[in-house]
Amino acid sequence: MTQQPQTRVIPLTCSGHTRPVVDLQFSTMTTDKKYYLISACKDGNPMLRDGQTGDWIGTFLGHKGAVWSARLSKEAHRAVTGSADFTAKVWDTFTGQEMHSFAHQHIVRAVNFSPDGTKIVTGGQEKKLRIFDLYRPDALPMEADDHSGTIKTVLWHPTQNIIMSGGEDGIIRVRDLRVMREIxxxxxxxxxxxxxxxxxxxxxxxxxxNKACFCGLTPSEDNIMMHTMPRSVSSIALHTSGDKFVVGSDSDPWVRIYDALSAKELEVHKGHHGSIHAVSYSPDGEVYATGSEDGTIRLWQSDPSKSYGLWQKIRDSE
Structure with missing residues (x-):
């Protein structure tokens, strides 16, 4: 019996950065059925790309230090970045121009937009959350300082005025912004x-x-699912189906896909030449991106057997 050949997994390599890529985010699907990818890098030059092809669109120039975090607004018309130059900057993604620069007292490690794009939240080595109103950029920000270690990540609840933050103190802190109180x-x-x-x-x-964790939007200890992984994990993204997730690790260069319920390893892929700091799934689930110590971004097909975008052209040319 003739054995069927396995479908080759061919990542697309996105070059341009000159130092480790430390953060990635795909946008949501925009009203014109497109999506975009933003990357943060220690070279200080965050980049915007076409999410389906990886083609470079532009570089946001203005930071004076490593950029640790980068996020896009809902329609991808704005970007926010946080940097070792003690600033968070907001950019117009159509022109590439800096719109606002918010000064901090130390390195900004985490940034994000409110769901309506009118505010940003920042966190970092000051151990403080700050919320800036983009309609009143000169106003003093709201602040909270419950964390006892560097804040490395911040999330805005998609429908409620709630922020979640996490960092070196090992606590996910949930805050109701209506009263600026931890709940x-x-x-x-x-x-x-x-x-x-x-x-x-x-x-x-x-x-x-070494934990990969999932929690419902009503945060409580009772609805946390926590998988203990065989190695440390640096980043995570859940596939649109909810059936599987991808993780990166600071300890090796392999991309690994796991079953969401059992944490059984489903796929392992080699492509990077350094540890993987960031992963993200596209909004349609067709592509996931990985950012590495090697200074590259790689785009991978979720289902390599499907005809999709540039991968089809690669197979047709072989």
Missing amino acids: AALPAGGPVSSMTLSNNGNLVCWTAD
Whole structure:
């Protein structure tokens, strides 16, 4: 009996950065049925790309230090970045121009937009959350300082005025912004390295030490699912189906896919030449991106047997 050949897994390599890529985010699907990818890098030059092809669109120039975090607004018309130059900057993604620069007293490690794009939240080595109103950029920000370690990731609840934050103190802190009060403190399983929403907005996913964790949007210890992984994990993204997730690790260069319920390893892929700091799934689930110590971004097909975008052209040319 003739054995069927396995479908080759061919990542697309996106070059341009000159130092480690430390953060990635796909945008949501925009009204014109497109999506975009933003990357943060220690070279200080965050980049915007076409999410389906990886083609470079532009570089946001203005930071004077490593950029640790980068996020896009809902329609991808704005970007926010946090940097070692003690600033968070907001950019116009159509022109590439800096719109606002918000000064801090130390390195900004985490940034994000409110769901309506009118505010940003920042966190970092000051151990403080700050919320800036983009309609009143000169006003003093709201602040909170419940964390006892560097804040490395911040999330805005998709429908409620609630912020979740995590970092070196190993606690996911949940804050009601209407009263600026902490309403929950969840054990994260270790120092938190990343946190993201699932593409359907129903789950919060985070990594802590060697834990891959999932929690419902009503945060409580009772609805946390925590997988202990065989190695440390630096970043996580859940597939649109909810059936599987991808993780990166600071300890090796392999991309690994796991079953969401059992944490059984489903796929292992080699492509990078350095540890993987950031992962993200596209909003349609067709592609996931990985960012590495080697200074590259790689795009991978979720289902390599499907005809999709540039991968089809690669196969046709072989």
